[in-house]
Amino acid sequence: MTDVPSMDALAMLLRRLPGIGPRSAQRISYELLVRKRELMPQLAAALQQAHTVVRFCERCNNLSESSRCGVCRAEHRDRSIVCVVESPADLRAIEDTGVFAGEFFVLMGHLSPLDGIGPEALHIDRLTARLAEADLREVIFATNPTLEGEATAQFLAGLVPNGIIVSRIARGVPVGGELEYVDRGTLGRALHGRRLLDE
Amino acid sequence: MTDVPSMDALAMLLRRLPGIGPRSAQRISYELLVRKRELMPQLAAALQQAHTVVRFCERCNNLSESSRCGVCRAEHRDRSIVCVVESPADLRAIEDTGVFAGEFFVLMGHLSPLDGIGPEALHIDRLTARLAEADLREVIFATNPTLEGEATAQFLAGLVPNGIIVSRIARGVPVGGELEYVDRGTLGRALHGRRLLDE
Ligand SMILES: [Zn+2]
Ligand SMILES: [Zn+2]
Numbered sequence: 001m002t003d004v005p006s007m008d009a010l011a012m013l014l015r016r017l018p019g020i021g022p023r024s025a026q027r028i029s030y031e032l033l034v035r036k037r038e039l040m041p042q043l044a045a046a047l048q049q050a051h052t053v054v055r056f057c058e059r060c061n062n063l064s065e066s067s068r069c070g071v072c073r074a075e076h077r078d079r080s081i082v083c084v085v086e087s088p089a090d091l092r093a094i095e096d097t098g099v100f101a102g103e104f105f106v107l108m109g110h111l112s113p114l115d116g117i118g119p120e121a122l123h124i125d126r127l128t129a130r131l132a133e134a135d136l137r138e139v140i141f142a143t144n145p146t147l148e149g150e151a152t153a154q155f156l157a158g159l160v161p162n163g164i165i166v167s168r169i170a171r172g173v174p175v176g177g178e179l180e181y182v183d184r185g186t187l188g189r190a191l192h193g194r195r196l197l198d199e
Numbered sequence: 200m201t202d203v204p205s206m207d208a209l210a211m212l213l214r215r216l217p218g219i220g221p222r223s224a225q226r227i228s229y230e231l232l233v234r235k236r237e238l239m240p241q242l243a244a245a246l247q248q249a250h251t252v253v254r255f256c257e258r259c260n261n262l263s264e265s266s267r268c269g270v271c272r273a274e275h276r277d278r279s280i281v282c283v284v285e286s287p288a289d290l291r292a293i294e295d296t297g298v299f300a301g302e303f304f305v306l307m308g309h310l311s312p313l314d315g316i317g318p319e320a321l322h323i324d325r326l327t328a329r330l331a332e333a334d335l336r337e338v339i340f341a342t343n344p345t346l347e348g349e350a351t352a353q354f355l356a357g358l359v360p361n362g363i364i365v366s367r368i369a370r371g372v373p374v375g376g377e378l379e380y381v382d383r384g385t386l387g388r389a390l391h392g393r394r395l396l397d398e
Contacts, residue, residue, distance in 0.1 A: 002291055003269030004262050006249040013242045018230045024218050030288040031217045032246075033253050033262055034307070040250035043212045044243040047231075050205040051239035054232050063203050063232055070202030089229040092201055108233070 007033060059130075061106035061123060063088045071095070071104055078102045080137035082130060084156065086110050086144055094142060102140075105130055110143055110152040119155065131160055138165040145171050206232060258329075260305035260322060262287045270294070270303060277301045279336035281329060283355065285309050285343055293341060301339075304329055309342055309351040318354065330359055337364040344370050 002008055007029050014025035032040055056062070057069035064070065071077060071091075081102030085091050091104050107122040131139065139160050143149035157166050172190040173182050182190075201207055206228050213224035231239055255261070256268035263269065270276060270290075280301030284290050290303050306321040330338065338359050342348035356365050371389040372381050381389075 002262070004253055004264055006245070006252050006264065007262060010242075010245040010249045013238065013245050016235065016238055017227050019223050019226065020218075027218065027288070028216050029249070030262075030286070030291075033249060034287055036215065037250060039212065039215055040246045043209075044246040044250075046205070046209040046212050047239045047243040047246075050209045050228070050232060051236060051243075053205050054203055063201070063206060063229075065203055065205065087229070088233055089226070092229075 057106075060091075060104045061088070061108055061126075062091050062104060076101075079133070080135050081140065082136065082138075083140040083142050084127070084153075085142045086149065086152075090142065090144075102138075107143070107152070107156075110146075110148040111155055112148050122152070122156075124156075124159070127156070128159055131164070136164055138167060140167045140169065142169045145169075256305075259290075259303045260287070260307055260325075261290050261303060275300075278332070279334050280339065281335065281337075282339045282341050283326070283352075284341045285348065285351075289341065289343075301337075306342070306351070306355075309345075309347040310354055311347050321351070321355075323355075323358070326355070327358055330363070335363055337366060339366045339368065341368045344368075 010032075011022075011025040011029045014020055014028055015022055020028070053065050054063055055065070055067075057064045057072055058067050059072045060069060062069035062071060066073070078101045082105050083091075083094060083100060083102055084105045084107060085094065086107050086109060088106055091106055094100050094104075105123075105127055107127070109117055109122060111117060111119065111122065130136075139157075141153035141156065143153045153168055160166050170193065171186070172193060173179065173186065179187065209231075210221075210224040210228045213219055213227055214221055219227070252264050253262055254264070254266075256263045256271055257266050258271040259268060261268035261270060265272070277300045281304050282290075282293060282299060282301055283304045283306060284293065285306050285308060287305055290305055293299050293303075304322075304326055306326070308316055308321060310316060310318065310321065329335075338356075340352035340355065342352045352367055359365050369392070370385065371392060372378065372385065378386065
C-alpha cells in the first residue's frame with residue numbers, strides 16, 4: 001500500500017487479471033502514472049468499448065461484435081462438421097492453425113461437478129439443437145486433454161444422434177518437442193495410440 | 200488478430216504495459232470478455248480516476264493526490280536529510296524498508312546523453328532550490344547502481360553546496376544472497392568496499 005489510494009485501487013484490480021501478481025500490478029501502476037499517462041484514458045476507453053460491443057454469437061457462443069460471429073457468418077464454411085471447444089480462445093487457436101474449415105460450438109467451460117458446473121451450464125440445449133441440423137455429418141470434440149475435458153467429451157458424445165461421426169482430437173507427442181521433456185502421461189498415450197507407418 | 204476488432208484494440212494497448220507480451224495480452228482480453236466482464240468497467244473507472252487525481256508532488260515529484268505528497272506533508276520527517284532517487288517506485292521501496300526518516304527528491308530518470316536526457320530533464324532547478332534550504336545537512340544519492348545511475352549521482356554531487364555531507368547508498372553483496380550466485384562486478388565492489396569488523 002502507498003499513500004496514493006487511487007493508485008492502490010488500480011493495482012488491486014490489475015491483480016485480478018491472469019498472470020499479474022502483486023509486484024507486477026504495482027509495477028504496471030507506477031509505469032502508467034509516471035511514464036505512460038497517455039495510455040490510461042486510451043486503455044479505459046478500450047475496456048469500455050469492448051465491454052459494450054463484444055457479445056457472444058447466438059449460434060456458437062464465440063466472441064463477436066454482431067449477433068453471429070465471423071465463422072458463423074462466413075459463406076464458405078463446411079456446416080456438416082462441428083468442432084466443440086471449451087472457450088473462444090480455444091476456437092481462435094484452432095482457427096489459427098488454418099486446417100479446419102467446419103463450424104464450432106463453444107461450451108464456455110467443461111463439466112466440473114465439484115464446482116457445481118453441470119450440463120445445463122454448457123449450453124446443452126443449443127448444442128443439441130445444433131446437432132439436430134439436417135446436414136450434420138461429424139462432431140469433433142476438441143475439449144482440453146484434461147480429466148474434465150475428457151469427461152466432458154465423453155458425456156457430450158452421448159448426446160450426438162445416431163449416424164453422425166463422433167471424433168476426438170488426437171493426443172500424442174507435441175510436434176517439435178523432444179521426447180525427453182514430454183510428460184509421462186502424454187508419452188504413454190502416444191505409445192498407446194501409435195499408428196502404422198504406411199497408414 | 201481475431202475478427203473482433205474491439206478485443207484486438209484492447210490487446211494492442213495491454214501489450215504496451217510492462218511485462219505483458221502479445222500472448223499474455225490476448226489471454227487477458229479473453230479472460231476479461233469471457234469470465235470477468237464485471238471487471239472491465241471497474242478497471243476503466245480506476246484508470247480514469249487515477250489518471251485524473253494522481254499528480255506529482257510540487258516539492259519532491261513523488262506521486263500524490265494533493266499538491267504535496269504524504270512524505271512532504273508529514274510533520275515528523277527529518278528535513279535535514281534528502282534522499283535523491285530516480286523514480287517514485289524507488290522512493291516507495293526505500294519507504295518500505297522503514298529505516299529512513301528524511302525527505303526525498305525524485306529525479307524522474309537518470310542522465311542519459313545518448314537518449315537526449317540531460318540535467319534539465321531531471322528537475323535540476325528544483326533540486327538546486329531544495330539543496331539551498333537552510334536546515335539541510337546531508338544528501339544521500341540513491342540512484343540505481345547502474346552506469347547511468349552512478350554517472351547521475353556523480354554529476355549531481357557537484358551541485359551540492361559546500362559544507363553539506365554527500366553520501367551514496369552502499370553497494371555490496373545482497374543480504375541473504377550466496378556469494379556463488381553474486382555477479383562478479385558486485386562481488387569485486389564488495390571486496391573493494393570492505394569494512395573493519397569492529398567498525
Ligand atoms: Zn458463431
Ligand atoms: Zn513530496
